[in-house]
Amino acid sequence: MHDGLKIAAVVVAAGRGERAGGSDGLPKQYRPIAGTPLLARTLSALSSAGMIDRIVPVIGPGQQADYDRMGISDPRIAAPVAGGPTRQVSVLAGLRALADFAPDIVLIHDGARPFISPEVISAVIAAIGDADGALPVTIVTDTIKRSLDGKTVGGTEDRTQLFAAQTPQGFRYRTILAAHERAIEFGDGFTDDAAIAEWAGLSVALANGDPNNIKVTLPEDFSRAERILAGDNRMETRVGIGYDVHAFGPGDAVILGNIAIPHTARLKGHSDADVVLHALADALYGALADGDIGKHFPPSEMEWKDADSAIFLEHAAGRVRAAGGRIVHLDVTLICERPRIGPHVEAMRARIAEIAGIAGHRVAVKATTSERLGFTGREEGIACQTAATIELPRGAD
Template sequence: MKIGIIIVAAGRGERAGSPQDGPKQYRLIGGEPVIRHTLRPFLGWRCCGPVVTVIHPDDRALFDAAVDGLDMSQSIRTTFGGASRQQSVLAGLKALEAEGLTHVMIHDAARPFIDHALLDRIADAFKEGHDAVLPAMAVTDTLKRASADGTVEATVSRAGLYAAQTPQSFAFTAILAAHEKAVDLGHHDFTDDASIAEWAGIPVHLVQGSPDNIKLTIGRDITMADEKLNQALPDVRTGNGYDVHQLVPGDGVTLCGVFMPHDQRLSGHSDADVALHALTDALLATCGAGDIGDHFPPTDPQWKGAASRIFLAHAAEIVRARGGIITNADISLIAEVPKIAPHRDAMRQNMADILGIALDRCSVKATTNEKIGFIGRKEGIAAIATATVIYGMLKP
């Protein structure tokens, strides 16, 4: 199966705004021309064959600028269209006639939100033996028929009604023959290629269209498409931290700021709170601010025996100074002893207080190491932490 692509881009787009704004297919949305957005999914599609863009003779420079630097732009050919869409499509078909194509997809340049899933559905329909495939969406609005004086004459049933989309796709020789026959018989008023196929007696098979595959027709459509592509997204970052400390003889362990009496303690320069150390590293990772050792070197005597909440609070200050909003903190403790469950709520509350976030945004979990390795032999405790921070908004 060899599938050619025709992008119909010869129209003037009179309904899309002022003539000085230029044809709609060259207007900018998301900082790029509409037609560039339209071409990109086809060029990146696994079944894409030769691509012909049918342009207006006056738009050569506009088109060249629109595709400059686009991946595979060198493989896009152009031909000039006619006064109607029907004439332009026939020009595109003629430009592909010598390529030995089995099928062709004919797509409006002003539909920039085509996706690979829809193209795959059409290709699958070809494999099933259909010679004409029309992507379409079932009509969901209530339809009214109006009389000449502007009053409602009747409500039209939506049953079996669909809104046609593109790419309308066909067996190549069949649609070329249908177009040529229409011209020979003087039929020049077809509004889409599926209509020509129907007229020529080619059964047209429907496949599910895409709600995003809208056609940009009026100026407001272009404005909305631009807003969609420029919509700011939250800059969500996730940081991970890991720490481990050795257990030595002592009188208790401090985890997440909670002291638990025990016949061992964690060895370290500070209070060796392995949980808060891991979480400190996780927070610093969200803004590339190094790790706990960069800010609190173990060689510095001022941190001897210091409470690790100081380290976590400092990391939170760095995050907020860079515009971050801490939204979640999660700690997993790996230890055979002591038992964590009785102290979990107090640990979570300490985390919430230090970070200044809600309790339900703080999580502490614990597991053993199934008596395997140094943790299993009760020689140490490890912690894995994850922090989620939003740093303002980010354009896609």
């Protein structure tokens, strides 16, 4: 028991996971990750957390032999029950199987999420509090676009109000069972159990999720899962250097780090001449060995005339994520006599972090003068040097 509560879990693993590919004919939940079936890893992670008294796996028709071959022997893991053609039907089967056990709290978890941690489980249970349920979430860092036809942009969502939902999603058992019993009459239009709770008018709280709590869905997710298991030894560190300079022209403000700073001049350039974001983008491209800003955004193209340089840094950061990597640190050094940079450092750090989709403590901004030497000393322009540290999946040498 956890603080006097009887806690159970339903593990949904009744599908075939056809998007995961594979030529062996096995449903994805029985395919190995580093030698152990995916579902076995998920069940082990839940049982070893030490907070769950009963676990009910829900498997698909014809999967009993696959399940038996895993050799599950933990007494807290009940015999699997048969699911149905949809997730909603399968979850309801698992909930009904818990009727005699009558838990206070039930956690509903995807069988394809093998990296669930005790911290997330505990956070979900604690978040229920006075609510009817809770789910773990992570913040959305990418800019999210809306499209009605799948071809053109119809709008941009406010990502400050968006969260990526994970499992396990926890609920008061009798409350979510009743909601599922009602919802089954309406088909399977619900993508998760929190959606059913919302439809039923239940209150659902948010808890902190974990970026490593991935759902293995696509073929490349198996490789990513093995990298998570292997830890940092499967990642390599790359460092890129960036440099940019722009001359002053007539104006009353400069754009640095996407922040407008009042000044007696502006910086001249094809875009908004933000030396900070230009140099940071180049540093990231350099760490990726992926060309430079001119390759991706040629200054000869009028599309980028007066463009907001946030576009360039967003693109470079997106290339890191697309390669399966992450940004570890961004370091900026501005070289100029004026304007004074110090009063604007924190605003620049926060804005750079937001654009790059990283935490603010991973961004450093500094400034220095050139002691009145050279073009910066003569106040003819501003220079910027940057360094970007990233981690990428280790490739073949």
